[in-house]
Amino acid sequence: MDQIEIQCAKSVGGQIRPPGSKSITNRALVCAALANGTSTLTGALDSDDTRVMIDGLNQLGIPVRTNEAKTTLVVEGQGGAIPAESADIFIGNSGTTVRFLASLVSLGRGNYRLDGVDRMRQRPIADLVDALQCLGVDIQSELGTGCPPVMVRANGISGGDVSIGGSISSQYLSSLMMASPLARNPVRITIKDDLVSKPYVTMTARIMEDFGAECDVHEFHNFFIPPATYQARNYEIEPDASAASYFWAAAAISSGTVKVLGLTRNALQGDVAFVDCLAQMGCQVTEGPDGIAVTGPSQLNGIDVDMNAISDTVQTLSCVALFANGPTRIRGVAHNRHKETDRISDLATELRKFGVRVDEFDDGLCIYPGELHGAIIDTYDDHRMAMSLTLPGLRIPNVLIREPGCTSKTYPRYFEDLAQVCRF
Numbered sequence: 001m002d003q004i005e006i007q008c009a010k011s012v013g014g015q016i017r018p019p020g021s022k023s024i025t026n027r028a029l030v031c032a033a034l035a036n037g038t039s040t041l042t043g044a045l046d047s048d049d050t051r052v053m054i055d056g057l058n059q060l061g062i063p064v065r066t067n068e069a070k071t072t073l074v075v076e077g078q079g080g081a082i083p084a085e086s087a088d089i090f091i092g093n094s095g096t097t098v099r100f101l102a103s104l105v106s107l108g109r110g111n112y113r114l115d116g117v118d119r120m121r122q123r124p125i126a127d128l129v130d131a132l133q134c135l136g137v138d139i140q141s142e143l144g145t146g147c148p149p150v151m152v153r154a155n156g157i158s159g160g161d162v163s164i165g166g167s168i169s170s171q172y173l174s175s176l177m178m179a180s181p182l183a184r185n186p187v188r189i190t191i192k193d194d195l196v197s198k199p200y201v202t203m204t205a206r207i208m209e210d211f212g213a214e215c216d217v218h219e220f221h222n223f224f225i226p227p228a229t230y231q232a233r234n235y236e237i238e239p240d241a242s243a244a245s246y247f248w249a250a251a252a253i254s255s256g257t258v259k260v261l262g263l264t265r266n267a268l269q270g271d272v273a274f275v276d277c278l279a280q281m282g283c284q285v286t287e288g289p290d291g292i293a294v295t296g297p298s299q300l301n302g303i304d305v306d307m308n309a310i311s312d313t314v315q316t317l318s319c320v321a322l323f324a325n326g327p328t329r330i331r332g333v334a335h336n337r338h339k340e341t342d343r344i345s346d347l348a349t350e351l352r353k354f355g356v357r358v359d360e361f362d363d364g365l366c367i368y369p370g371e372l373h374g375a376i377i378d379t380y381d382d383h384r385m386a387m388s389l390t391l392p393g394l395r396i397p398n399v400l401i402r403e404p405g406c407t408s409k410t411y412p413r414y415f416e417d418l419a420q421v422c423r424f
Helices: 022-033 048-059 095-106 126-134 171-182 198-210 241-254 270-280 308-321 334-338 345-352 383-394 404-409 414-420
Strands: 003-006 011-016 036-042 064-066 072-078 086-090 109-115 138-141 150-155 160-164 187-191 216-218 222-225 234-236 257-261 284-288 291-295 304-306 328-331 357-361 364-368 375-377 399-402
Touching: 003 383, 011 241, 011 414, 022 036, 022 048, 022 072, 022 095, 022 171, 022 198, 048 064, 048 086, 048 095, 048 404, 095 109, 095 126, 095 150, 095 171, 126 138, 126 160, 126 171, 160 171, 171 187, 171 198, 171 222, 198 216, 198 270, 198 308, 241 257, 241 270, 241 291, 241 308, 241 383, 241 414, 270 284, 270 291, 270 308, 304 308, 308 328, 308 334, 308 345, 308 364, 308 383, 345 357, 345 364, 345 383, 383 399, 383 404, 383 414, 404 414
Parallel strands: 011 257, 036 234, 086 109, 160 187, 304 328, 375 399
Antiparallel strands: 003 399, 036 072, 064 072, 109 150, 138 150, 187 222, 216 222, 257 291, 284 291, 328 364, 357 364
């Protein structure tokens, strides 16, 4: 499908349960792969990002079986061993997969190569490579660019003290954390700059603990991981909170009510806090034991907000901001420039197509509402560009989304599910 025209909705309302969290699915896959015994993961996400992770583990000799719906994963953990002595793994444009597998394969004994699409070859991984080298791993950026392809001549991880940058991605730290229990010695990690996306680090620590390992976190600056053995278990994966943001946003811009089932304030995912941004804009947020509902107001307010901790929802909030009564300034997300696309500059370009002024800053952007009109939106092969920029089309006629199939990266049924809460 080259493009899709978004239908304006007469109203928005209802209940929806998004698919499982990509972030939790891929972390649980890593911990289960390194565990002793067979784990069963239920409620898993079936998407491009999880498929390349599963394919990678299978190539490494760690069997992962799926049910017909691919939402239940049975992982035959190898107790920290990597059975395959060589592998050349294609990871598409999955940042979590390349970063998590870089540390995982370092535990093996052999030669491993990780590569992806052209955009992946532009996405930095030098901080993680440098840290693994300090822990005794022979790992290189194959082209000398600080980006994939990554080549690992593995002989295990020695352990010890290491510092790592956290300003580009918290996934470098999460990758080290998950592999460190299998190092030969305890691992102490120090963050040498500002750590972004801290809720994802908390998520990693909690999932590690769920599988039987320990991680002592001190003020998100120092991390101590003693040797441990992951234990297999049955593990339920909660719905994706980043995906939930689109449904809450749809309610916000339409004065409707949408309840997302399966997510509460106790969720592992920090992106549940997106509803706090909507509350600041004038939405009513209703929390229950089975989910969170958002009701949009008659008029949204512009806000000034630091979204460092929930940066995957920046595009969603930017689209809500189009319908506010004043400007919305989003701060603290300079690291968004290093994701599937430049999620500051490219986002600003697409928002301007609706006829509004958008100011771009190093760490974010400011959206000034104005007279809105239809637009042909480019998606940059970025799933979140496609999903978020669909939302204005629920209210603005003649919005076309080019290359909408990129939503398969994390949410293959996005357009069908969005239609479930819309009346056209």
